[in-house]
Amino acid sequence: MDSIIINGGNALHGEVTTGGSKNAALPLLFATLLADGEFRFDNVPGLVDIDSTVLLLEHLGARCERDGGTMIVHAKPCEEQVAPYDIVRKMRASILCLGPLVARYGQAEVSLPGGCAIGSRPVNFHIEALRQMGAEIEIENGYIHATAKRLQGTCIVFENVTVGGTENLMLAAVLAEGKTVLENAAKEPEIVDLADCLRAMGAKIEGDGSSVITIEGVESLHACAHRVVPDRIEAGTLLIAGAITGGDVTVKDCVPGHLDALLRRMTECGFEIETGEDWMRVLPCERWTAVDIATSPYPGFPTDLQAQFMALMTVANGTSVITERIFENRFMHVQELVRMGADITPKTQVAIVRGRPGGLSGAPVMATDLRASASLILAGLATEDETIVNRIYHLDRGYEKLEQKLAGLGANIERRSG
Ligand SMILES: CC(=O)N[C@H]1[C@@H](OP(=O)(O)OP(=O)(O)OC[C@H]2O[C@@H](n3ccc(=O)[nH]c3=O)[C@H](O)[C@@H]2O)O[C@H](CO)[C@@H](O)[C@@H]1O
Numbered sequence: 543m544d545s546i547i548i549n550g551g552n553a554l555h556g557e558v559t560t561g562g563s564k565n566a567a568l569p570l571l572f573a574t575l576l577a578d579g580e581f582r583f584d585n586v587p588g589l590v591d592i593d594s595t596v597l598l599l600e601h602l603g604a605r606c607e608r609d610g611g612t613m614i615v616h617a618k619p620c621e622e623q624v625a626p627y628d629i630v631r632k633m634r635a636s637i638l639c640l641g642p643l644v645a646r647y648g649q650a651e652v653s654l655p656g657g658c659a660i661g662s663r664p665v666n667f668h669i670e671a672l673r674q675m676g677a678e679i680e681i682e683n684g685y686i687h688a689t690a691k692r693l694q695g696t697c698i699v700f701e702n703v704t705v706g707g708t709e710n711l712m713l714a715a716v717l718a719e720g721k722t723v724l725e726n727a728a729k730e731p732e733i734v735d736l737a738d739c740l741r742a743m744g745a746k747i748e749g750d751g752s753s754v755i756t757i758e759g760v761e762s763l764h765a766c767a768h769r770v771v772p773d774r775i776e777a778g779t780l781l782i783a784g785a786i787t788g789g790d791v792t793v794k795d796c797v798p799g800h801l802d803a804l805l806r807r808m809t810e811c812g813f814e815i816e817t818g819e820d821w822m823r824v825l826p827c828e829r830w831t832a833v834d835i836a837t838s839p840y841p842g843f844p845t846d847l848q849a850q851f852m853a854l855m856t857v858a859n860g861t862s863v864i865t866e867r868i869f870e871n872r873f874m875h876v877q878e879l880v881r882m883g884a885d886i887t888p889k890t891q892v893a894i895v896r897g898r899p900g901g902l903s904g905a906p907v908m909a910t911d912l913r914a915s916a917s918l919i920l921a922g923l924a925t926e927d928e929t930i931v932n933r934i935y936h937l938d939r940g941y942e943k944l945e946q947k948l949a950g951l952g953a954n955i956e957r958r959s960g
């Protein structure tokens with residue numbers, strides 16, 4: 543199993559580019575189940591989760607070709623609408639094939655995704671909403687069995703904001719009969735990116751980016767070309783990497799407007815941040831002040847940056863209260879940060895981080911999930927000695943060549959295969 547070795551202590555300097563968004567690319571690729579023909583996607587990140595999606599699409603009859611950041615999907619009619627356990631268990635977002643399959647073919651069998659390190663992560667909102675559109679859904683032998691004559695447009699009010707649920711229902715409603723209104727919908731930039739792509743396929747969608755999305759179903763859709771939106775979580779992680787080392791880092795090819803919540807908090811900490819249309823820069827800062835964060839749906843502070851921000855707070859001046867409101871178990875990085883000298887008291891959904899400027903030391907640590915991996919690497923950069931981050935396969939789900947990007951900024955970091 544690969545690990546990442548970091549010899550901390552270097553202030554990072556220079557420019558680094560952001561790749562395409564994992565969380566946008568996944569639903570976009572599942573949108574190809576809605577039409578036949580040749581789709582072209584640019585700015586597709588090279589990630590294990592993208593490989594898992596390709597595996598599932600190819601299982602469902604498509605052929606995918608990749609050349610750098612470009613992915614061509616030759617979409618064909620799907621003969622057997624089955625998403626098997628062996629593929630779904632690799633990636634929870636596989637559930638996003640349910641909406642398009644049942645909308646287009648009137649049936650689907652999709653393995654129920656399990657929980658993961660950050661929580662139980664049920665898909666009851668997806669299932670309930672599809673039932674409201676007329677789908678008959680049974681759960682048997684670990685599979686969701688869905689059938690429908692033609693899905694019927696209706697008004698769906700999500701009990702809680704759900705990114706995947708909103709996406710699955712958008713992917714279903716575009717081919718339903720009549721108008722679907724999604725209320726309390728997610729507003730994430732990835733939702734807007736999906737809506738843009740679906741519109742390019744001929745769908746009629748309004749309101750994406752707000753909490754009410756209206757979709758007028760159409761009879762059929764066609765293939766299109768689309769460029770994946772930049773990954774705001776990768777961009778935020780790279781900016782924090784510059785900040786935590788007291789460095790001067792410019793993150794290019796990103797959308798700073800998608801990171802308002804992070805940039806506001808970092809500015810409150812005392813960091814000087816400059817932004818342009820598609821870049822942002824953190825300037826050198828020797829000491830920063832602790833601030834509190836509480837995660838919430840977009841445009842709130844993203845849960846996917848909570849672990850990385852916590853690393854920054856472990857070496858801040860003062861005490862920070864970090865509240866995780868999206869997932870019930872997203873503090874798995876705390877114990878590993880503590881092994882590196884951090885002073886953190888975790889409670890149920892709150893962690894009290896008593897900052898210790900210059901107080902971290904390198905250690906062998908274990909990554910438990912994707913963003914926890916990033917958090918431990920950031921903490922490693924802030925020490926003066928060696929950190930070994932084990933179980934790095936989580937990182938490869940969501941960051942393309944993170945160690946190479948950080949090394950390009952002057953970090954002493956390498957991957958060791960083993
Ligand atoms: C591939 C992808 O885009 N993943 C992102 C997506 O995950 P994902 O789409 O899985 O997250 P959701 O927004 O659906 O989940 C939010 C909360 O709602 C709960 N819930 C969700 C659905 C449901 O049917 N029932 C239910 O109870 C979840 O357990 C969680 O507590 O949004 C999360 C929240 O921004 C991000 O952390 C993930 O990186």
Ligand SMILES: C=C(OP(=O)(O)O)C(=O)O
Pocket residue numbers: 565634635846912913940
């Ligand atoms: C939790 C994440 O992803 P997923 O929903 O794919 O597990 C993430 O990107 O941080």
